[in-house]
Amino acid sequence: MSNVREYWKFRLRTVLKLGAMVKAAQQVEFDANNFSKPRLEFDKVPFAFDFRKLGYQQIALDIGCGNGEFTHQWATMHSDTLVLGSEVVGEQINKGIRHARTLGLANIKFLHADALKVLHFLIADASLATIFVNFPDPWNKRRHFKRRMHTVEFWQLCLRRLEPGGEIHFISDHQEIYSFALQQVQTLCAAKIAVTVSLPPADYPKSKYARKWERMGRTFQYFCVTKFV
Numbered sequence: 544m545s546n547v548r549e550y551w552k553f554r555l556r557t558v559l560k561l562g563a564m565v566k567a568a569q570q571v572e573f574d575a576n577n578f579s580k581p582r583l584e585f586d587k588v589p590f591a592f593d594f595r596k597l598g599y600q601q602i603a604l605d606i607g608c609g610n611g612e613f614t615h616q617w618a619t620m621h622s623d624t625l626v627l628g629s630e631v632v633g634e635q636i637n638k639g640i641r642h643a644r645t646l647g648l649a650n651i652k653f654l655h656a657d658a659l660k661v662l663h664f665l666i667a668d669a670s671l672a673t674i675f676v677n678f679p680d681p682w683n684k685r686r687h688f689k690r691r692m693h694t695v696e697f698w699q700l701c702l703r704r705l706e707p708g709g710e711i712h713f714i715s716d717h718q719e720i721y722s723f724a725l726q727q728v729q730t731l732c733a734a735k736i737a738v739t740v741s742l743p744p745a746d747y748p749k750s751k752y753a754r755k756w757e758r759m760g761r762t763f764q765y766f767c768v769t770k771f772v
């Protein structure tokens with residue numbers, strides 16, 4: 544099944560469930576300070592939450608944050624930013640939470656959830672300053688192609704959630720997934736975004752994967768998408 548069909552099936556299911564979900568969301572008190580565990584239940588969170596309401600100037604989302612090494616480093620470097628780390632593997636999230644506690648980081652929250660659902664349901668439009676996609680899973684077997692996330696629809700969704708002037712950083716050591724993601728984002732309207740292909744910024748934090756690939760002598764490819772004002 545093509546990515547496009549998969550996406551529309553997902554959207555259709557979402558629309559059909561909307562009524563029930565809004566009702567449920569109104570009934571529960573959402574504690575935005577405590578939602579890393581248990582796994583996020585999307586019928587129990589409010590729609591389109593603007594995390595800036597928690598008192599931060601900027602919100603960043605790290606998609607597929609793993610054990611949160613990059614997330615921790617970004618939160619340390621930007622104390623006025625709330626950094627959200629979205630990850631599907633619970634054990635990775637636990638490591639991330641433990642390490643954030645050890646570092647005494649208050650401006651970090653881990654979302655144990657599929658990043659697509661986080662983007663669809665949880666994040667308000669034009670509320671994110673930065674989105675990171677660092678070393679996404681390549682899904683390079685043909686039968687796994689449908690799991691590739693970085694389709695045109697993914698980029699459109701990211702851009703809706705991004706505030707004007709906001710940025711998406713994409714980095715990969717995998718040529719095919721990098722080319723796929725770049726080709727998909729470049730089909731979007733050039734009047735609304737700028738896509739810059741370059742080396743990663745000199746101060747771009749290095750995660751576990753980045754360091755591992757570097758040790759193995761692998762090269763990375765990077766691009767940045769900027770949403771025009």
Ligand SMILES: C[S@@+](CC[C@H](N)C(=O)[O-])C[C@H]1O[C@@H](n2cnc3c(N)ncnc32)[C@H](O)[C@@H]1O
Pocket residue numbers: 606607608609610612613629630631632635656657658659676677678679680692750751752753
């Ligand atoms: C290769 S690792 C990279 C981890 C991290 N970004 C880094 O640079 O160290 C990819 C991560 O993305 C996570 N992941 C894959 N699909 C995801 C999804 N739909 N939502 C959230 N996380 C996802 C995987 O569980 C894995 O931890």
